[in-house]
Amino acid sequence: xxxxxxxxxxxxxxxxxxxxxxxxxWPRQKGRETMQKKPGYLSRFKRxxxxxxxxxxxxxxxxxxxxxxLYGLIMAFEKYNPALGFxxxxxxxxxxxxxxxxxxxxKTIWNTFYIAVFKILGGIIVPVIFALLLNEIKxxxxxxxxxxxxxxxxxxxxxxLAGVLMDLLSADGLINQILLSLGLRGMNFLxxxxxxxxxxxxSDIWKSFGFGTVVYLAALTSIDPGxxxxxxMDGASRWKQTTYITIPMLMPTIVLMTILSIGNILNAGFxxxxxxxxxxxYSTGDIIDTYVYRLGIEQAQYAVGTAVGLFKSLVSGALICxxxxxxDKFAGYRVF
Amino acid sequence: xQKKKKIRPFDILNxxxxxxxxxxxxxxxxxxLAVSFSESSAVxxxxxGLLPVDFTLQSYEFALxxxxxxxxxxxSVKRVxxxxxxxxxxxxxxxxxxxxxxxxxxxRNIYMGFFVVTMIINxxxxxxxxxxxxxxxxxxxxxxxxxxxxxxxxxxxLMNFIRGLPEELEEAAKIDGAGKLTVLIRIVxxxxxPALATVGLFCMVNHWNDWFSGMIYMQSPENYPLQTYLxxxxxxxxxxxxxxxxxxxxxISMMNARTGRAAQLFLGALPIMLVYPFLQKYFTTGxxxxxxxx
Numbered sequence: 001x002x003x004x005x006x007x008x009x010x011x012x013x014x015x016x017x018x019x020x021x022x023x024x025x026w027p028r029q030k031g032r033e034t035m036q037k038k039p040g041y042l043s044r045f046k047r048x049x050x051x052x053x054x055x056x057x058x059x060x061x062x063x064x065x066x067x068x069x070l071y072g073l074i075m076a077f078e079k080y081n082p083a084l085g086f087x088x089x090x091x092x093x094x095x096x097x098x099x100x101x102x103x104x105x106x107k108t109i110w111n112t113f114y115i116a117v118f119k120i121l122g123g124i125i126v127p128v129i130f131a132l133l134l135n136e137i138k139x140x141x142x143x144x145x146x147x148x149x150x151x152x153x154x155x156x157x158x159x160x161l162a163g164v165l166m167d168l169l170s171a172d173g174l175i176n177q178i179l180l181s182l183g184l185r186g187m188n189f190l191x192x193x194x195x196x197x198x199x200x201x202x203s204d205i206w207k208s209f210g211f212g213t214v215v216y217l218a219a220l221t222s223i224d225p226g227x228x229x230x231x232x233m234d235g236a237s238r239w240k241q242t243t244y245i246t247i248p249m250l251m252p253t254i255v256l257m258t259i260l261s262i263g264n265i266l267n268a269g270f271x272x273x274x275x276x277x278x279x280x281x282y283s284t285g286d287i288i289d290t291y292v293y294r295l296g297i298e299q300a301q302y303a304v305g306t307a308v309g310l311f312k313s314l315v316s317g318a319l320i321c322x323x324x325x326x327x328d329k330f331a332g333y334r335v336f
Numbered sequence: 337x338q339k340k341k342k343i344r345p346f347d348i349l350n351x352x353x354x355x356x357x358x359x360x361x362x363x364x365x366x367x368x369l370a371v372s373f374s375e376s377s378a379v380x381x382x383x384x385g386l387l388p389v390d391f392t393l394q395s396y397e398f399a400l401x402x403x404x405x406x407x408x409x410x411x412s413v414k415r416v417x418x419x420x421x422x423x424x425x426x427x428x429x430x431x432x433x434x435x436x437x438x439x440x441x442x443x444r445n446i447y448m449g450f451f452v453v454t455m456i457i458n459x460x461x462x463x464x465x466x467x468x469x470x471x472x473x474x475x476x477x478x479x480x481x482x483x484x485x486x487x488x489x490x491x492x493x494l495m496n497f498i499r500g501l502p503e504e505l506e507e508a509a510k511i512d513g514a515g516k517l518t519v520l521i522r523i524v525x526x527x528x529x530p531a532l533a534t535v536g537l538f539c540m541v542n543h544w545n546d547w548f549s550g551m552i553y554m555q556s557p558e559n560y561p562l563q564t565y566l567x568x569x570x571x572x573x574x575x576x577x578x579x580x581x582x583x584x585x586x587x588i589s590m591m592n593a594r595t596g597r598a599a600q601l602f603l604g605a606l607p608i609m610l611v612y613p614f615l616q617k618y619f620t621t622g623x624x625x626x627x628x629x630x
Contacts, residue, residue, distance in 0.1 A: 041442065044442055045442060048440060048516075050516040051432075051436065051440070051516060054429045055429070055430055055433050055434075058429060058430040058486045058491075059447070061482060062451060064467065064471070065464065065467060065468075065482060065484075066458060067454075068463075069463035069464040071459075071463075072459050072464075072467065073463060075462070075463060085466070086463075130357065136347075145358075149362055150357060150358060152362070152365075153361055155541060155612040155615065156609075157546075159547045159563050159566050159570065160563075160605045162570055163368075163566065163569070163570055163597060163601040164364050164365065166570065167367075167371065167598065172380070172382055177382050271548065289461075292460075293461065297461070297462070297465065302462050305461070306460065306463060309459075309461060312460075317456075317457065
């Protein structure tokens with residue numbers, strides 16, 4: 001999901017802006033349309049049935065694996081019965097009231113929110129600073145090398161990274177050895193409820209900042225060099241150039257990326273947390289997605305699990321709509 | 337113009353930061369590699385930093401013979417080939433008609449909306465799980481492939497790329513009497529190669545890295561793809577070592593859970609480490625070719 005956000009944003013920034021309205025419709029070709037009369041549907045279909053046939057497999061698969069599950073969301077209002085499937089007896093908001101009575105559920109929402117907010121903030125600040133610094137390196141080979149190095153963790157799965165982190169962060173792992181040799185206290189990064197959320201936040205930033213850097217670098221290279229030339233003429237220092245030209249020119253990208261990440265406010269990263277948490281840190285580390293997984297898949301409480309899922313997508317959906325609206329209204333950006 | 341020979345203190349600071357951050361991203365993997373090549377006693381004693389201590393290949397030998405690593409690798413390779421192939425075929429078959437105008441394809445915008453909606457909302461984990469179960473796909477390779485068989489986002493990149501191709505080529509082929517499928521295969525597909533390489537690489541990485549669907553849809557560990565198998569290692573490598581039996585007693589004398597896990601994790605990461613520098617190049621070209629021009 002985060003990838004998609006990045007891709008959207010970066011598409012908008014790589015020179016050619018993607019315009020979803022244009023993607024939707026072709027520009028009208030006036031000449032052709034007035035020349036010919038519109039033929040009837042049947043004769044048109046006869047000419048283009050091959051196209052519809054080509055679309056058929058995709059349509060069928062999407063229908064089965066995306067639209068039927070969408071319909072399945074009504075399970076959130078039912079008492080699930082395996083024999084009846086998605087058409088089990090209707091119980092209204094029963095699953096939701098059950099859910100909110102669970103002592104851990106509200107805590108889970110808070111944990112998710114806490115981890116996600118700091119991930120979003122760090123995921124914007126760190127790449128921006130890093131891109132600014134990287135942009136100061138003039139040797140393009142060196143720049144490329146660093147860019148490639150920091151980019152690597154992004155492409156590895158959380159399973160592998162979790163393995164690496166478990167080894168590094170364990171009680172007798174490398175990090176604790178370093179801490180001890182420096183005369184500091186060892187830390188239980190994965191087992192201490194106070195530290196665990198920050199382990200998640202920092203390791204997530206570590207994984208993804210290289211990727212975010214690419215987006216901001218693209219924005220930096222598209223700044224008109226004429227602006228800097230003019231500033232140099234006026235005797236502006238490098239620092240002044242950064243604060244008066246680079247950062248203001250980068251602001252639209254930063255705002256856009258922030259807005260796009262707001263929809264992720266309830267995504268604290270299932271893959272990461274699931275592979276690194278343990279019951280000791282449930283109090284601060286259990287997030288909505290891991291909760292749904294345990295409830296829905298492990299305990300087979302399908303209806304309640306779906307209710308949590310629906311709750312989450314409603315909140316995220318509303319937040320996406322609000323943030324897009326605000327972006328359009330106050331900053332003048334249209335994403336869709 | 338100014339001369340750039342002068343080294344500013346800022347440059348020194350900047351390079352220092354860059355090198356530190358770069359190391360932060362690389363050293364954990366160097367450490368992993370060092371652990372995987374070291375003897376267990378050295379690892380337990382905390383002697384292994386960035387270089388192997390008491391070099392041994394036992395952990396790798398165990399991974400390639402004793403463990404279930406190779407079987408999982410085979411499942412993963414099969415999955416990447418089948419899954420990526422399915423993705424490519426479906427993406428091309430969908431992107432090509434959608435690149436046509438509303439005039440040439442009745443209901444084009446309806447089709448488009450139908451696909452785009454799935455990018456914005458989805459049924460979530462449990463309803464999808466139930467549909468896959470009801471479809472009888474549990475324990476089958478297709479459970480890992482079919483639910484995401486059409487990556488809509490990549491399909492749109494392809495569609496935009498096709499729109500950027502010169503129309504005249506297709507027109508000429510049509511005048512020569514070529515059917516629509518022939519045009520697609522003979523004219524469009526060869527021109528589509530760079531874009532296909534981009535989205536293909538993305539699909540490959542996604543299939544390779546996905547561990548979750550393997551975990552929920554595969555009931556017997558024999559069917560686990562590599563990443564799912566590696567996931568099971570994270571928590572219970574000790575049991576795997578214990579269950580390896582006496583035949584392996586000699587082999588595992590100098591390794592433990594930590595070195596064994598490190599070796600298998602490193603092998604699992606290796607293909608991506610080899611491929612990703614190229615991916616980066618494709619990634620940026622992919623963005624340029626995918627965007628709508630004008």
